[in-house]
Amino acid sequence: MILEVAILNIIPGQEDAFLKAFSEAKAIISKMAGYVSHQLKRCVENASRFILLVEWEKLSDHTEGFRGSKEYQEWKRLLHHFYDPFPTVEHYEIC
């Protein structure tokens, strides 16, 4: 099991639009091969910041399967214009 971690900084003022777009986008990721679960949470200290945690069965389900899919193009279209700066995504595993 791999945990994808992305801290998402949203352009101030666009938080509600981001949340609306994410409610559409989550249906995309939830259907991908190797997807296990996700959580999107909002930062208490900075209301323009969110954390996206996605559990995948294995690393390549995200890095190759999802990012290489046609569905990812739709995910990007829905979400990527909200980010400033563009997030660094990392993966974490059991230690």
Added chain:
Amino acid sequence: MILEVAILNIIPGQEDAFLKAFSEAKAIISKMAGYVSHQLKRCVENASRFILLVEWEKLSDHTEGFRGSKEYQEWKRLLHHFYDPFPTVEHYEIC
């Protein structure tokens, strides 16, 4: 429910000692009032980086209860010398 998020950068070469210290420290946090669960995971892209996710019943269980406790002094003694830089800890909630 509040999710505490800390990205922990460990001084290179001290990762195993950190993990050993954490195995002792987790017994401290697990007994605190308001503690729900925790996960410590290791970064795939950077083996000196870990993420600590702790679920608390409410924000003050961490910021006041744990950080104000005598047990936190022991947590600090066990763990804080491994970090470089010292981590920024944030809290996230359902959105």
